[in-house]
Amino acid sequence: MKPAAFEYVAVRTTEEALAELARDGQDARLLAGGQSLMPILNMRLATPRRLIDLNRVGELAYIRAHDGGVAIGAMTRQRAVEKSALVARCVPLLADAMPWVGHFQIRNRGTIGGSLAHADPAAELPAVAACLDARVTVRGPAGTRTLTADQLYWTYLTTTLAPTEILTEVWFPTAPSRTGHAWLEFARRHGDYALVGVAAAIMLEEDSVAEARLALTGVGARPVRARDAERRLVGRRPDDAALADAAERVKQVTEPQSDIHATAEYRRHLAGVLTLRALRLAVARARQAPPVTT
Amino acid sequence: MIPPEIAITVRVNERDYVERVAPRLLLSDFLRHQLGLTGTHVGCEHGVCGACTVLLDGAAVRSCLLLAVQADGARITTVEGLARDGEPLHPVQEAFREMHGLQCGFCTPGVLLSAVELLRDTPHPDDATIRRGLAGNLCRCTGYQNIVRAVRRAAELLDRR
Numbered sequence: 001m002k003p004a005a006f007e008y009v010a011v012r013t014t015e016e017a018l019a020e021l022a023r024d025g026q027d028a029r030l031l032a033g034g035q036s037l038m039p040i041l042n043m044r045l046a047t048p049r050r051l052i053d054l055n056r057v058g059e060l061a062y063i064r065a066h067d068g069g070v071a072i073g074a075m076t077r078q079r080a081v082e083k084s085a086l087v088a089r090c091v092p093l094l095a096d097a098m099p100w101v102g103h104f105q106i107r108n109r110g111t112i113g114g115s116l117a118h119a120d121p122a123a124e125l126p127a128v129a130a131c132l133d134a135r136v137t138v139r140g141p142a143g144t145r146t147l148t149a150d151q152l153y154w155t156y157l158t159t160t161l162a163p164t165e166i167l168t169e170v171w172f173p174t175a176p177s178r179t180g181h182a183w184l185e186f187a188r189r190h191g192d193y194a195l196v197g198v199a200a201a202i203m204l205e206e207d208s209v210a211e212a213r214l215a216l217t218g219v220g221a222r223p224v225r226a227r228d229a230e231r232r233l234v235g236r237r238p239d240d241a242a243l244a245d246a247a248e249r250v251k252q253v254t255e256p257q258s259d260i261h262a263t264a265e266y267r268r269h270l271a272g273v274l275t276l277r278a279l280r281l282a283v284a285r286a287r288q289a290p291p292v293t294t
Numbered sequence: 295m296i297p298p299e300i301a302i303t304v305r306v307n308e309r310d311y312v313e314r315v316a317p318r319l320l321l322s323d324f325l326r327h328q329l330g331l332t333g334t335h336v337g338c339e340h341g342v343c344g345a346c347t348v349l350l351d352g353a354a355v356r357s358c359l360l361l362a363v364q365a366d367g368a369r370i371t372t373v374e375g376l377a378r379d380g381e382p383l384h385p386v387q388e389a390f391r392e393m394h395g396l397q398c399g400f401c402t403p404g405v406l407l408s409a410v411e412l413l414r415d416t417p418h419p420d421d422a423t424i425r426r427g428l429a430g431n432l433c434r435c436t437g438y439q440n441i442v443r444a445v446r447r448a449a450e451l452l453d454r455r
Contacts, residue, residue, distance in 0.1 A: 001321070001339045001340070002318065002323075003318045003320075005296060005297055005316070005317075005318055005319070006297065006317060006318060007297045007317065008300065008317035008318075008361070008363055010363075010364075010366075034359050034360065034361075034364075035341060035356075035359055038339050038341065038359040038361075039340035039359065040362070042320070042339050042340050042358065042359075043340060051317070053361075053364060055364060079353070096455075099426075102430070103344070103429055103430025104354070104408075104411070104412075104427065104430065105344065105347055105355055105356060105408060105430050106341065106356070106430065107352045108350075108353040108354060108355050109350075109353075109355050109356070109359065109360070166301070189429065190426060190429045191429045192429055286444065288348075
């Protein structure tokens with residue numbers, strides 16, 4: 001398998017990339033880490049006329065504390081996010097999910113912005129972003145705008161970005177104190193796309209749930225926030241009955257599809273089981289959570 | 295219309311090359327066909343099997359998911375670079391020979407280079423860490439048991455150096 005012929009340009013700055021896109025938008029593709037785009041090119045599922053390589057845009061690779069959270073440049077390698085002490089301390093859900101993204105050889109090359117913009121509903125990072133209400137910065141010919149994860153994702157492999165826009169940064173809020181997080185997923189082989197994945201965040205006040213967040217992969221056309229199940233948890237003591245009730249609600253409201261890897265029924269079952277386990281883990285961690293400072 | 299070739303400079307196994315490549319040429323094909331370094335094997339060509347794994351600036355990556363033109367200015371290590379002809383094997387290679395960590399050998403170059411980074415990051419891995427570290431490399435002969443033993447043995451050999 002070889003990609004169809006294309007023109008190639010390696011840009012050095014975001015400005016240059018924007019200028020290239022403004023000229024070629026519809027016929028060009030941005031090349032980030034290439035861990036999804038290159039297979040697509042190799043199999044000729046896409047045949048862009050021009051590739052705009054972002055790998056030499058140094059200004060898009062950074063991890064820094066910013067505005068009560070952590071800002072990560074789009075071209076930051078997933079492996080750098082995985083190893084970041086700042087991410088581990090301030091965004092523990094992202095740190096928890098990171099080792100599940102592909103294999104380490106993939107994360108050595110794959111970027112956080114690439115994964116977010118690729119919008120695979122089975123991928124970990126879009127679900128983590130949805131769970132935490134992460135914000136992405138998008139630059140285009142008309143300037144800069146900020147979107148929530150909910151506003152970013154449209155459907156399978158499709159975002160609301162225009163062909164002339166670039167996702168340049170993602171910002172995650174620092175975890176509040178007394179909050180526990182958990183990422184769990186089930187895949188046939190570690191590193192494969194999971195059949196179902198669950199992100200959970202639980203904030204406790206006294207011993208009741210003050211805030212609950214749940215997001216799932218593999219059960220819809222985009223990352224799915226289980227808001228109804230979240231609402232049912234708030235104000236309750238997080239005992240097993242309450243968590244099981246939320247997990248049951250997740251099963252009821254998700255509408256996964258059957259495919260070669262698993263039936264819809266099996267995915268729904270997994271969604272319930274993994275939600276319950278993720279909630280238990282998040283609650284246990286919330287009870288032990290130290291106060292967090294950026 | 296055929297896009298023009300692009301000149302690149304790469305350092306592969308401590309040797310400098312100045313080459314011209316078509317933009318769509320994969321790094322795996324560049325290494326094999328243009329440089330004649332056929333130790334890098336090509337399996338699935340979409341990043342799943344790990345046979346084409348090389349070190350790019352020290353990090354294990356899939357050479358089938360990189361364009362040769364992207365390697366401009368980079369330092370690459372292929373399996374041929376682990377030990378030169380006539381010199382002793384690299385400790386990871388030695389361990390694989392000793393523990394029968396290969397059968398047909400097709401996956402071996404990729405496994406070796408993954409193991410090099412794994413052991414650099416985690417010099418004393420437990421079995422779970424070894425298995426997780428090898429999950430990105432498919433082997434259809436060995437059943438993996440001897441590969442895990444070989445990596446464990448390689449950790450011992452590297453310790454003694």
